[in-house]
Amino acid sequence: MRDFVYNASPARVVFAPGSRARLTDEVAALGIERALVLCTPNQSALAEAAAALLGERCVGVFDGARMHVPVEVAHKACAYATSLGADGVVALGGGSTIGLAKAIALDMGLPIVAMPTTYAGSEMTPIYGLTEGGAKRTGHDARVLPRTVVYDPELTLALPVALSIASGLNAIAHAAEGLYAHDGNPVLDLMAEEGIRALADGLPRVAVAPHDLAARSDCLYGAWLCGTVLGQAGMALHHKLCHVLGGSLDLPHAQTHAVMLPHTLAYNAPAVPEAMRRIARALGRPEAGRGLHELAKELGAPTALRDLGVTVDALDRVADLALTNPYANPRPLHRQAIVGLLARAWAGAPPE
Numbered sequence: 001m002r003d004f005v006y007n008a009s010p011a012r013v014v015f016a017p018g019s020r021a022r023l024t025d026e027v028a029a030l031g032i033e034r035a036l037v038l039c040t041p042n043q044s045a046l047a048e049a050a051a052a053l054l055g056e057r058c059v060g061v062f063d064g065a066r067m068h069v070p071v072e073v074a075h076k077a078c079a080y081a082t083s084l085g086a087d088g089v090v091a092l093g094g095g096s097t098i099g100l101a102k103a104i105a106l107d108m109g110l111p112i113v114a115m116p117t118t119y120a121g122s123e124m125t126p127i128y129g130l131t132e133g134g135a136k137r138t139g140h141d142a143r144v145l146p147r148t149v150v151y152d153p154e155l156t157l158a159l160p161v162a163l164s165i166a167s168g169l170n171a172i173a174h175a176a177e178g179l180y181a182h183d184g185n186p187v188l189d190l191m192a193e194e195g196i197r198a199l200a201d202g203l204p205r206v207a208v209a210p211h212d213l214a215a216r217s218d219c220l221y222g223a224w225l226c227g228t229v230l231g232q233a234g235m236a237l238h239h240k241l242c243h244v245l246g247g248s249l250d251l252p253h254a255q256t257h258a259v260m261l262p263h264t265l266a267y268n269a270p271a272v273p274e275a276m277r278r279i280a281r282a283l284g285r286p287e288a289g290r291g292l293h294e295l296a297k298e299l300g301a302p303t304a305l306r307d308l309g310v311t312v313d314a315l316d317r318v319a320d321l322a323l324t325n326p327y328a329n330p331r332p333l334h335r336q337a338i339v340g341l342l343a344r345a346w347a348g349a350p351p352e
């Protein structure tokens with residue numbers, strides 16, 4: 001048994017189909033009397049429905065959330081929250097909307113109730129990100145961890161299949177890197193393995209029947225577990241590379257994770273055989289990296305960076321950026337090997 005430190009996440013989690021009906025009770029339990037509901041423009045109907053449910057406890061809807069939380073959007077949302085005298089925020093959406101709620105919490109200290117509609121897992125983490133002048137900075141702050149998370153799988157029924165698959169693979173990435181995190185622990189390992197198992201089982205069912213509520217529930221359950229791991233364990237090469245690719249080339253978040261994960265796992269595999277064994281077991285496949293590559297192909301997920309619009313001449317710069325600011329990774333970072341990994345991911349080749 002290795003030494004470890006375990007901190008439980010203080011977030012309250014409510015999980016059930018139809019649980020959005022409990023939103024008013026959950027908001028009231030936190031003492032929020034003037035909630036501002038946040039969403040992206042294309043989820044405004046859902047947000048309006050939540051606002052109607054909250055009735056007098058809701059003072060407005062802000063439907064301007066955008067990917068990677070541009071600071072100007074965060075400033076606008078904070079100004080709106082201030083003008084309304086909001087005393088809490090309800091984030092209804094994926095990582096972009098929850099990210100905006102976190103920016104407000106960071107600036108104004110308002111409590112967050114999150115109702116996730118993707119599998120990104122941001123709702124379970126104290127990690128925030130803000131983009132300014134094309135550069136994304138991230139940080140940890142306990143104030144941005146949502147106080148209550150209402151998981152209603154019915155809210156994910158409309159998530160398009162392609163995005164569901166990419167988002168589910170994004171969630172698996174959190175758990176996979178958690179299994180070899182330098183600061184992991186046995187409890188997170190259990191969550192990580194169960195989270196991967198639930199998603200590997202649920203995603204193929206969602207792919208054939210997107211309105212299968214049982215499959216959607218399994219995926220959201222897996223996303224919760226994987227998000228919890230992300231919030232408590234330090235991520236390594238995979239998340240660093242995806243952060244660099246997303247930030248410097250403006251790539252879609254979940255799809256970038258889906259493409260990169262088989263390759264980053266294969267890179268780290270020789271250094272962490274036990275973690276790879278657990279990932280493979282959770283996937284129900286003989287090997288972690290190759291198993292994920294096969295799963296992604298079977299599910300029709302993107303498997304090549306070039307299909308996301310990356311040009312081959314961008315890869316050297318990505319490798320350079322990924323090697324700046326040293327961070328924990330189980331296998332030492334060798335530039336040539338990372339360039340090779342990126343080249344295979346660019347071409348959509350199987351991992352090494």
Ligand code: NAD
Nearest residue numbers: 040068094095096117118120122125127155156158159253
């Ligand atoms: P997203 O929130 O940007 O959503 C993608 C699109 O899908 C949006 O247009 C959204 O309106 C739409 N959508 C979301 N749920 C839907 C549903 N159920 N039905 C129909 N449409 C729906 O995407 P994401 O992948 O959830 O989040 C990505 C962002 O979250 C990135 O900026 C990433 O960096 C951040 N993130 C942060 C953390 C963290 O811990 N801080 C963790 C994961 C992701």
